[in-house]
Amino acid sequence: MPVSEQQLAQFARTHAWRIPFDTSPRHLAGPGDARHVTHGLAAAGWKRASDPLSPEIVLISPDHRYRLDFVPESGPFAWWRLWAGSTDTEPGWTASFGELVPAEILGSFTDALVAPASNEQIGPLDVVDAAGWLLDARGAASSPDGACRIEQCSGSLVSWAIEVHGSDRGRHGPRLWHAAFDDRTPVHLVNAFVTTLADPAPLQRGMHDRTAHHSAVQNPSPLRPEQIVEVHTARLKTIRAQARAARRQNDKPTTAPAATTAARPAARR
Template sequence: MSHERFYSRVNGPTLYRVNAVRWLDEVAPRHLAGGGDPRHVTEYLLASGWSNHSVPGYPHVLLESPDRRLHFTLEPEEDEFMSSRRVHPAQGHAWSAQFGIHTPVEIIAGFTDAVNSAGPRPEEAELWRLAASRGWTMRLAGRERAALSPDETAYLSRESSLAETPIHRWAVQVSVPLSEKRHRWIWNASIDEAAPPAALTGFIDALTDPTPLLRSEGQEPRHAFGFLDSRRSFVTPEQHRMQHLRRLEAAQRTGTNAPAPAPPLPRPARHKRHR
């Protein structure tokens, strides 16, 4: 199906019509960088053998893992406070992972890239040490622990339900202050602790990673105006597209959800703009 002649975001700029974009920006902190291109997640899953069950004419994406045990859904919600991206077992309700529409796709990919990876369940203390090693401040939330990002706009916590058999989940809330007592909510996410351990670790690793994210010029979200550090990147749109294609090729070769390592992004010393 040809789509190049349509005026639509499906035509790029990240993956296709890269010449329409003059440059890319490196945006930090990453949790305020905006959702980005969902194909960063979906095309990697498809390259890893997931099948597409989306219904033509309806604005959603339905993917199923090769063993038919997991489902990934991406669909718009009328209420942006609700989760628009979900990962869960195809049968039963053992666990779920849910992400708001403004969750950066690179952070979601920390979970989805590793959702089929095997590995031991990490100790809770290991995950807190990972966050602390990257400048997140440890807090107490009642009887539970929590961590606050260095810029104090992202809050990571481990919560438990009040049921007779408590269900533990990891939750993220991202907001920016409007005044002394008011905040603008940006996005939240929750992952049940029963989710695959490698995927949970991958999510927290991607969330707390201080490396900025690449966004097209003008793609930085308005809702985070004044809280972003944006720098012109030395990575060109074409180089960014090639990085994405190499990532897909690695997924096709392995046939698993093991993420391909990406080369470190250069940090420019000029063209700095605060937003």
């Protein structure tokens, strides 16, 4: 299900009339445009398996291992859930995300499913520590404003839990959104998510777009709407190229080792 010219044109029309505002911190920027997620997966060859007229979306990967469910209006629970089936060499896993997770951050997680996995030996806490987040002795980290907390869980099916609360009341206020990764989720995927989450660069939102909290800071962006569309289109081209390269790699025939010729006995004189 590649992204059609009509779909790209609709994305461009949506953003053409919006005045972009730099919005930070990222965890309070609000959901943004869900097409950052769905267009990216479509560019990688995922297909919709749900009723086109339903607000719910189900996308399935070409190898049928991965499934992304989007269920709006599911209250404080997960609006997005990604399932990975088990293989002969890898276990299955799940990850879930709340309503107000920024689409660009969720998109970095789904993009990492297509990109080649890195051999990095670092974990999510190392990522946010390098970004200046505050670590504590309980295996958790907090954003500089205290609104976002990442915690490594032990004795639980959830390996990493992320919660965002209003910066004015911190963890004592209502939860704005969450992300949870089970204990079998590949660490490079979690790292991709928290790397984008902890990036201090602002996200772009329209003047009247919903943010996650009133304390989000917005300033007129130097970017033009056309530039936002160009970045989106370039990202889709990169994802398509990565998906094609991965398919070519998987389609390569396995070369059997050459048969060893038995040594002949020396001829008798």
